[in-house]
Amino acid sequence: MRLGNLLIAVLCGIVLVGCDRGEAPTDAPAQESTSASASAAATPTATVDPAGEPACPKHGGRWDAAQGCVIDEVTPLATQHLLIPVQWDSSFPELQKATDELVADIRANFRKSVERAGAPPEGKPWALQVSFEAYQGKGVHPSDSVRFSISESLGGYHPGFAFRTLAFDRVTKQPITIGSLVIDLATALPKIAALVRADLRAQLGGVGTEFVDTGTVPEPGNFTELSLDGDALLFSFEPYRVAAYAEGPMQSRVALSELRDVVKPEYLPA
Numbered sequence: 240m241r242l243g244n245l246l247i248a249v250l251c252g253i254v255l256v257g258c259d260r261g262e263a264p265t266d267a268p269a270q271e272s273t274s275a276s277a278s279a280a281a282t283p284t285a286t287v288d289p290a291g292e293p294a295c296p297k298h299g300g301r302w303d304a305a306q307g308c309v310i311d312e313v314t315p316l317a318t319q320h321l322l323i324p325v326q327w328d329s330s331f332p333e334l335q336k337a338t339d340e341l342v343a344d345i346r347a348n349f350r351k352s353v354e355r356a357g358a359p360p361e362g363k364p365w366a367l368q369v370s371f372e373a374y375q376g377k378g379v380h381p382s383d384s385v386r387f388s389i390s391e392s393l394g395g396y397h398p399g400f401a402f403r404t405l406a407f408d409r410v411t412k413q414p415i416t417i418g419s420l421v422i423d424l425a426t427a428l429p430k431i432a433a434l435v436r437a438d439l440r441a442q443l444g445g446v447g448t449e450f451v452d453t454g455t456v457p458e459p460g461n462f463t464e465l466s467l468d469g470d471a472l473l474f475s476f477e478p479y480r481v482a483a484y485a486e487g488p489m490q491s492r493v494a495l496s497e498l499r500d501v502v503k504p505e506y507l508p509a
Contacts, residue, residue, distance in 0.1 A: 294328035298339055310342075314364075317353045319346065321369040324385055334383055334407040337414065341403055345369060345389060356393050366392040376467025378495070380410040380505040384466035386475055388488070400488060402475040404464045410505070417462045420472075420506055427501035428457035434498075435462075435474055435491045439481050442491075447483050454481035470495050470508040 287307040295301065295308035300323055303309045312319040323342050327335040349367045359365050368390045376382035384406040391399040406415040413419070421427035436455040440448055454461060454476060464475040471492045478484040495507050 288326055291325045291328070294325040297328065298323060298325050298335075298342075300325070310346075312346075316359060317349070317365040317367065319349065319367045319369075321346070321367070322371060323369075324371055324373055326373070327383065331383060331407065331409065331412075333412045334385075334405065337405050337407065338385060341387065341405060342369075345387065345403065349391060352391065352393055359394065365394070366390075366398075374466045374468040374473065376406070376506065377469050377508055378467065378506040379509045380408050382406055382408055382415060382467045382506070384415075384468065384473075386464070386466050386473075397484065401477045402464045402488065404466055404475060406465060406467055408505075415465075415467065415506070417459055417465060420465070420503065421498075421501050422503055423501070424459065427498070428459065428462070430498065430501055431462060431472075431493065432457035434493045438491045438493070439476075439489060442489070443482060443486065447486070450479070450482045467506065468492070472498070 287305065289304070291308060292302040298308065300308035300310045300321075306322055308323050308325045310319065310321040310323060321342065324338055325335070327338065346367070353365050356365060370388050372386050372388075374384040374386070376384065384404065387403045389401045389403060391401075393399065407413065408415055417428075418424055421431075432455045436451055439451045439455065443451065461480075462474055466473040466475070471494050474491045474493070476482075476489045476491075478486070478488060481489050495502060499507060
């Protein structure tokens with residue numbers, strides 16, 4: 240064995256970088272994968288309604304004609320860039336208040352994570368990016384929902400990603416959760432889980448079904464991130480919940496017509 244190859248073989252036993260291709264080891268840091276954030280970016284964003292401009296400053300943002308209401312924060316350790324909804328400021332204040340509280344919670348949790356992470360690499364501050372999509376349910380009781388897509392870069396191999404959702408009944412002015420949506424949770428969850436599992440398996444082409452099966456066990460915690468969108472339920476899953484990280488965030492739409500026997504009548508299509 241030549242000396243160069245011998246050195247590579249010895250180092251590969253320690254470093255394990257590039258050795259499967261016969262490349263010389265390197266101590267260069269791994270680059271962050273952006274597959275999840277790219278998938279989120281591919282999701283259509285909310286249409287900017289200029290009517291929201293007057294309300295934006297009340298909710299801590301600045302108006303951008305292309306993006307809507309934006310919150311930016313820059314510190315020596317981290318940056319924050321959030322697109323926030325303000326369209327319910329006067330038309331649905333109960334939902335707007337809940338939305339503002341959720342945005343504040345997202346930002347507070349990020350600041351705590353930054354404190355735990357400490358100083359970032361020079362020239363590359365930790366980062367929070369948040370966008371949202373808004374939905375309307377067409378049930379007997381109309382509803383509004385918002386889904387936040389949250390990406391955090393805190394020094395890992397790839398950014399962390401999560402969904403946070405809110406859904407509100409326009410008649411009762413109350414939040415809609417998986418528990419308040421259905422007639423009986425114990426009866427509804429197995430049916431919802433089976434429909435979501437079948438849909439996700441089809442999306443993945445049968446690959447990685449162990450993630451799907453684990454992430455769709457009929458337990459309330461697996462179906463908390465829900466939105467009412469037209470005549471369907473939209474369930475959102477962050478990476479690793481129902482698929483490998485490379486698949487990105489996942490979502491599953493279930494027609495409410497398939498759930499007539501378990502969903503409360505007021506949330507079924509009018």
